[in-house]
Amino acid sequence: MAEVTKLIHKYLRHDKKFPHVWCPGCGNGILLGALIRAIDRTHLEKDEIVIVSGIGCSGRLSVYVDFNTLHTTHGRALTFATGVKLANPKLQVIVIMGDGDATAIGGNHFIHAARRNLNLTAIVVNNSIYGMTGGQYSPTTPYGSLATTSLHGNIEQAFSIAELAAMAGASMVSRGTVYHTSLLDELLEKAIHKRGFSVVEVISHCHTQYGRRNKMGNAADMLLWQKKSAVRIEKARTMSDEEMQDKFSIGVLVDRELPVYTQEYRKVREMAKKAMTQMR
Amino acid sequence: MLLQGNEAIVEGAIAAGCRFFAGYPITPATEISEVMSYRLPAVDGTFIQMEDEIASMGAIIGASLAGTKSMTATSGPGFSLMQENLGFACIAEVPCVIVNVMRGGPSTGIPTQVSQGDVMQARWGTHGDHPIIVLSVSTTQDCFSITVKAFNLAEKYRTPVIILADEVVAHTREKIFLPHPGEVEIIDRIRPNMPPDWYIPYEDTSRGVPPMAAFGEGYRYHVTGLVHDSRGFPTQRPDEVKGLMSRLFRKINQHFFDIQMVEEEATEDAEILTVAYGSVARSARRATREARHRGIKAGMVQLVTLWPFPRQILEPKLRKLRAVLVPELNVGQISREVKRINQGVTRVETLNRIDGNLITPAEILSRLMKM
Numbered sequence: 001m002a003e004v005t006k007l008i009h010k011y012l013r014h015d016k017k018f019p020h021v022w023c024p025g026c027g028n029g030i031l032l033g034a035l036i037r038a039i040d041r042t043h044l045e046k047d048e049i050v051i052v053s054g055i056g057c058s059g060r061l062s063v064y065v066d067f068n069t070l071h072t073t074h075g076r077a078l079t080f081a082t083g084v085k086l087a088n089p090k091l092q093v094i095v096i097m098g099d100g101d102a103t104a105i106g107g108n109h110f111i112h113a114a115r116r117n118l119n120l121t122a123i124v125v126n127n128s129i130y131g132m133t134g135g136q137y138s139p140t141t142p143y144g145s146l147a148t149t150s151l152h153g154n155i156e157q158a159f160s161i162a163e164l165a166a167m168a169g170a171s172m173v174s175r176g177t178v179y180h181t182s183l184l185d186e187l188l189e190k191a192i193h194k195r196g197f198s199v200v201e202v203i204s205h206c207h208t209q210y211g212r213r214n215k216m217g218n219a220a221d222m223l224l225w226q227k228k229s230a231v232r233i234e235k236a237r238t239m240s241d242e243e244m245q246d247k248f249s250i251g252v253l254v255d256r257e258l259p260v261y262t263q264e265y266r267k268v269r270e271m272a273k274k275a276m277t278q279m280r
Numbered sequence: 281m282l283l284q285g286n287e288a289i290v291e292g293a294i295a296a297g298c299r300f301f302a303g304y305p306i307t308p309a310t311e312i313s314e315v316m317s318y319r320l321p322a323v324d325g326t327f328i329q330m331e332d333e334i335a336s337m338g339a340i341i342g343a344s345l346a347g348t349k350s351m352t353a354t355s356g357p358g359f360s361l362m363q364e365n366l367g368f369a370c371i372a373e374v375p376c377v378i379v380n381v382m383r384g385g386p387s388t389g390i391p392t393q394v395s396q397g398d399v400m401q402a403r404w405g406t407h408g409d410h411p412i413i414v415l416s417v418s419t420t421q422d423c424f425s426i427t428v429k430a431f432n433l434a435e436k437y438r439t440p441v442i443i444l445a446d447e448v449v450a451h452t453r454e455k456i457f458l459p460h461p462g463e464v465e466i467i468d469r470i471r472p473n474m475p476p477d478w479y480i481p482y483e484d485t486s487r488g489v490p491p492m493a494a495f496g497e498g499y500r501y502h503v504t505g506l507v508h509d510s511r512g513f514p515t516q517r518p519d520e521v522k523g524l525m526s527r528l529f530r531k532i533n534q535h536f537f538d539i540q541m542v543e544e545e546a547t548e549d550a551e552i553l554t555v556a557y558g559s560v561a562r563s564a565r566r567a568t569r570e571a572r573h574r575g576i577k578a579g580m581v582q583l584v585t586l587w588p589f590p591r592q593i594l595e596p597k598l599r600k601l602r603a604v605l606v607p608e609l610n611v612g613q614i615s616r617e618v619k620r621i622n623q624g625v626t627r628v629e630t631l632n633r634i635d636g637n638l639i640t641p642a643e644i645l646s647r648l649m650k651m
C-alpha cells in the first residue's frame with residue numbers, strides 16, 4: 001500500500017463521513033494531508049490528540065479525522081480548546097481556524113490565547129475571504145480586492161496574521177503555504193512539538209470565491225501565485241521592504257521560550273494549598 | 281458559619297465536584313470568581329480569568345468535554361454574551377453550570393441593585409428551540425444546596441443548568457451550615473462502559489441521556505454545534521434532525537418530577553397563594569406568616585425550579601384557590617407563566633417592582649389583606 005493510503009486509513013474517518021464539503025482544488029485538503037503527515041511523525045497516539053475547529057470551510061476538517069474532535073462556534077475554537085487543555089493538560093490540542101474565524105469574530109480570543117501562552121497549536125488557514133458564506137471580504141482580504149460585499153474594491157487594510165500572533169506574545173509563529181507542502185509538514189510538526197502557544201498561518205486559496213472574482217485563475221494558477229509570492233524567511237531577512245512588496249515570508253518566523261501557562265499554574269496550586277493549610 | 285451568598289455558591293460547587301471555573305469580572309457576581317481563584321487551585325482544580333464571557337462559556341464547555349465538572353458566573357450583560365455558547369452546550373449535551381447574579385435594567389442597567397429581570401432570558405436567551413433547566417436561590421443555605429443540585433441535574437441530564445441568583449441573595453451575609461463532604465449527594469455523568477468501537481455518542485437510550493465519554497479516554501468521537509446524527513456527525517436528514525430535537529426535549533420532559541422543585545408554606549388549606557422565588561420569596565414567607573396571624577388563609581409556594589416551569593405542582597393547587605399573587609422584581613415574567621397555566625381557573629394578581637429595591641413583607645401583606 002502506498003504510504004499516503006496507509007495514512008488515510010490510519011487517520012481519516014473514511015468509512016464514516018465522506019465525501020467532504022470542499023470544492024475540487026481547495027487548499028484545505030492539502031492542509032489536511034500535511035496535518036496527518038505531521039501528526040504521524042510525532043508518534044502521538046490518536047487518543048491523545050484533540051482537534052478543535054471553528055466555523056467555515058476549514059472548520060469542517062475536524063469531522064474527517066479520527067481523533068477526539070470538537071467543532072465549535074464561529075471564532076470561539078480557542079476558548080473551547082483552553083478549557084480542554086486546562087482540564088486535561090496531557091491532551092495535545094490542535095486548533096484549526098479560518099482567517100475570518102480567527103481574526104474577525106475570534107480576534108479577541110486569538111490575541112489573548114497568544115498572550116496567555118497555553119500549550120496549544122493554532123493553525124489559521126488564510127484564504128483571504130469568507131468562502132463558505134459566498135465570498136465576503138475578511139480581515140485578510142487585500143486592499144482593493146473584489147468580494148461580494150466589496151463590489152467596487154475593498155477599502156480596508158488587511159491583517160498580517162503571523163505578525164499579529166507574534167506581537168500578541170505567541171511562543172512560536174510560522175507561515176507556510178499549501179503550495180510548499182513539505183515545508184508545511186515540517187512547520188506543523190514543529191508547532192505541535194513546541195511547548196507554548198504556537199501559530200501556523202497557512203496561506204491557501206479560494207479559487208471559487210476569491211480567485212474567480214479577482215481574475216487570479218483556477219486552483220493551479222493560485223498555487224503558482226503562492227510559489228511566486230512566498231520567500232523563505234532566511235532570504236526575506238536580507239531583502240529590502242521594496243523587494244518584499246507583494247511578497248510574504250515563509251518558515252519559522254518566531255521561536256522563543258516563554259513561561260507556559262500550565263507550568264505557571266502548577267505553582268499557583270502549590271501556593272494556594274500552602275495558604276489553605278495556614279488558614280486552618 | 282457566616283457566609284455571603286456568592287461565597288456559598290463556591291462552596292456548593294466545590295462540594296459537588298466542580299474543578300474548573302472560567303469567568304470575567306462583573307458586579308454583582310465578582311466574589312464568585314475571587315473565591316474560586318484561591319479555592320480551586322487548593323483542591324487541584326483550575327481557575328482562569330478569560331477575556332470575556334463568550335470565552336468563559338467556551339472554556340467551561342471544553343473543560344466539561346475533557347471530563348471535568350465546570351462552572352462560570354456572571355450578571356446580566358455577561359449572561360447576554362454567554363447565550364451563543366450556551367446553545368452549543370444544549371445541542372452538544374455538555375453538562376455545566378452557569379450562575380447569573382441578576383442586576384437591574386437592560387444593558388449596563390443598575391449594576392449594584394437587585395432585579396429578577398432575566399427569568400425569560402434564562403429560558404429563551406439562546407437562539408433556536410431548546411430545553412433548559414433554571415433554578416433560583418433565595419438564601420445563603422440555598423446558594424450551597426441548590427448549586428450542588430444544579431451540578432447533579434447537569435450531570436444526570438447532560439445539560440447546562442442555570443442558577444438565577446440576585447444581588448440581594450448574593451451579597452447577604454448570613455448563617456449557613458455546611459454539611460460534611462460525605463453527607464452531600466453527588467451525581468456524576470454516566471460514562472460509557474462498552475468497547476470504543478461500540479460507542480454511539482448520541483444514541484437514543486430509554487432515559488434519553490446517552491453516556492458521555494471524556495476526551496482522551498479512548499472513545500474518539502465528534503462533538504459539534506450542528507444538528508447531528510447519533511454518531512455526532514452533521515446531518516440534514518429530516519428523520520435524524522427530528523430525532524435529535526425531540527430527544528433533547530424528551531430527556532427533560534420525561535423527568536419533570538425529578539427536576540421540578542418547590543418549597544411550600546401553609547399551602548394545605550390556603551385560599552390565597554403567593555408564588556415567589558429568589559430574594560422575594562423571603563419577603564413572601566414572612567408576609568404569609570403575618571397574614572396567618574391575622575387569620576387570613578394565606579399560603580406560599582417558593583419556586584426553586586423556574587424552568588421547566590413547575591406546572592404539574594402548581595396546576596392542581598390553582599383549582600382550590602380564591603386568588604394567586606405573584607410578586608417579582610420585573611414587569612411580570614413568572615406571573616405570565618402562572619396566568620398561562622391558570623387558564624382562567626382563579627384570579628392571578630401581580631405585584632411588581634422595577635426600581636432596584638426589594639419587595640418588602642409589608643407590601644406583600646397589604647396586598648394579601650386586600651385579596
